[in-house]
Amino acid sequence: MYWSADRDLTASLVERAEAAGYGAIVLTLDTPLLGWRERDLERGYLPFLDGEGLANYFSDPVFRDALDQPPEENPGTAAMHFTDVFADPSLTWDDLGWLRERTDLPIVLKGILSPEDARLAAEHAEGLIVSNHGGRQVDGAIGAIEALPGVIEAIEESEHDCTTLFDSGIRRGADAIRAIALGADAVLLGRPYVYGLALGGEDGVEAVVKNFRADLDLTLGLCGCASMREVDRSCVIDASDR
Ligand SMILES: Cc1cc2nc3c(=O)[nH]c(=O)nc-3n(C[C@H](O)[C@H](O)[C@H](O)COP(=O)(O)O)c2cc1C
Structure with a gap:
C-alpha cells in the first residue's frame, strides 16, 4: 500500500485488502516521492x-x-x-498508530535500510522488508544486501519480534542463500517475475519461479545444506575480513 494523502482513501484500501482475503498490509515507506x-x-x-x-x-x-x-x-x-x-510525504512513525487501529492484519514496513529504522520498525510492525526499491529511488543508495547485517543486528537487539524479508537484486539461488545466511527470514522477487510475465504470461511467471527454485535447490546442495534451515552465517564470508 501507498499511504494516500486522502486518509479516507487509505482506510478504504485497507478495508478492501482485508475483504479480499489478503494476509498482511505491506506499507511502502521509501516512495513518498518518485525518484x-x-x-x-x-x-x-x-x-x-x-x-x-x-x-x-x-x-x-x-x-x-x-x-x-x-x-x-x-x-x-x-x-x-x-x-x-x-502519497503523503508528511507521515511520521506516529501515524502508524492510525493504521494499527484500522486493521488486525500484520503490518509489514517496506524499504528499511538503516539499523535505526529497523529498530523503529520492530517497535511498530510485525515485519519489515529490507529493500532499496531496486535502486530506483536514491542514486548511490546503499545496496540492500549491504544494509541487511546492520538491520538484523538491530532486530536481534530489539525486544520485539519482527519478521525480516529482503528484496532488491534477488535473481539466482545464490542471491537468496546469501540473504538468508545473513539473517533474512525470506526473500522476494521483484522484476524477474515481471520479465517472465512480459515474455510468456502466466507460463512465463511459472517458468521463472521453477528455474529459480531449481537453481536454489542445486546451490543449496552445493553449499552442503540439506534444507534452507541449515543455511546460516557460516555459508558466507565477510569480504572485509580477508
Ligand atoms: C515496474 C515496477 C513497479 C513497482 N511497483 C512497486 C509498488 O507499487 N510498490 C512497492 O513497494 N514497490 C514497487 N516496486 C519495487 C519492487 O517491489 C522491488 O522492491 C524492487 O523491484 C526490487 O526488487 P528486484 O530487484 O527483485 O526487482 C516496483 C518495481 C518495479 C520494477
Missing part, C-alpha cells in the same frame, strides 16, 4: 498519467466519489487526481 528516473522521462514512459496501472484506485469507492466524472468517462482527470493524492 528522478531519466530513462522514463526520456521515453515519456509515465503510464500512470495515461491512467494505466491505477485499477486499485479507479475501482475504489472513495477515490471515485472524489471525482466529478467516473474514470471510465474521464481517465485524464482521474489520473491527475491520483497524482494529487498518491
